Amino acid sequence: MDTAQFISKSSIKSIEKASFTWQTPSNIALVKYWGKSNPQIPKNASISFTLNNCHTITTIDFQRKSNADRVSETGKLVDFDLFFEGKRKEEFKPKIAEFFTRIQEYCPFVFGYKMTIHSENSFPHSSGIASSASGLSAIAMCLMSLEFKLNSELSQEFINKKASFLARLGSGSASRSIEGPLVVWGKHSEIEGSSDLFGVPFPYKIHSVFNKYQDVILLVDKGEKQVSSTVGHNLMHNHPYAETRFKQANENVTKLSKILQNGNLKAFVNLVESEALTLHAMMLTSNPYFILMKPNTLEIINKIWEYRLENNSNICFTLDAGANVHVLFPEEEKENVCQFIENQLAKYCQKNHYICDTVSFGATKL
Template structure:
């Protein structure tokens, strides 16, 4: 928190005139690859911008959210995307108008209705803080021999995602997010020093998903953040049989967080 305030002090000089008491609470395990830094830094950035709005009542809504996203990014890259609801883009991409590296923007293009009501059920495999935090994981990429090709691949995948979101190709969507998740972890496993965020039960869950998807033909897919825990992504219409399957087959998970994404 102190480092965050130090970083943003140049852009919010008025903060030096105040003292703060910050009280926070998480409803999910922190520092375990579930974006606790994103939730904390985005919340804090929005609170700071509320102060700025009190000081400058003429501040418009567009500037409010852009600056909140800019500030949040200085605390956590993921946090700058958590300012807005719905689909959000962070990072410049030639195919996305208004995209940039300094703050996020709401996704500006057409989205098929199937992607407007998606579920994210989180399977908590390990609720303890990670030994390698995300920020240190990013630093492992600085001299990674595969980093340049990885960045090129990510840009190409974004072009694919734009088309997928427009057409509603849910199967291609699932294949792409799974590929991205596994590529992320492959990069840390081939870095120097190398590191494993996955746990044995992470792989166990992934194999269970493959088996269930093959047998049921249901659109259920996984993604991973920088940690051992698994996100199940699926259309809300598939919710019933999936939750039943989770209760029957994934009882070994430490916790199951059921959330609605829109």
């Protein structure tokens, strides 16, 4: 794998201070990845919808250090303060520090700056809406804004590719939050340009039925997950069904690629729901085993199945690594499905809370 292309070139420019703000979205995988090897390499390819309303806004203020304080030696810790939703968050710093350690070869210029990071989510943290995806991709875009200031010869295509590459080193799914509306991450023989190192926009013409596709996230449980995604991924190393699962996922990428192009919604519903249940089946059959779904998750799934049958609807669900349910449906069904959600599904959410979202196009500089 060619990672040398992402090593920063030396720059003659010197910038004393700068500030950048990016809004980057979460994403919801349609074909899931569950299981990885170091450094953050997926065991199978995945495809996701890029969301719009579920996003992180991050500002990084860069202040260049004095010569005496400047640090660039390998292994030194980067200097940063972190504030999440207005409060200093020391407990979040180890993960971000590890991220900076992983990217030091590719962004050595970062070690010459003191950084102050301010971040906020439009959705509850650690509740199965891929907050690490939007959070790490936002940091990556801020770093690439600084690199562009230092080297204005960088193309936008390269900036997006490297941002995805960097974000992946912090959170695998973050590689899919730079662009949209559909992103593929993981090398796949039938997806042109796909790579284990970064996400790429789905390279083929998407059927119009998937334009403005809707995703209503039902917040069944806003609390911290009992088992982190990192722990769950690691349990795939000795999982009895791991290799079969990786093969199945890659076959489903092939199937979904065709569905996204031909617009077969019945096939879309079947594949997406199967992928969601298979993800959680991997959790149920790992050792130690665990369950992230809640009783209300299952209530919602059964209600969706009933509604689809009674109304000949193309509504379906998917799940991330958590209890919350993503309700997916084409825009033409929006009025009826939203009424169904309000009347019959909202009661299964904490405080009747749900988020109406739609697919979108990725990171936005503010």
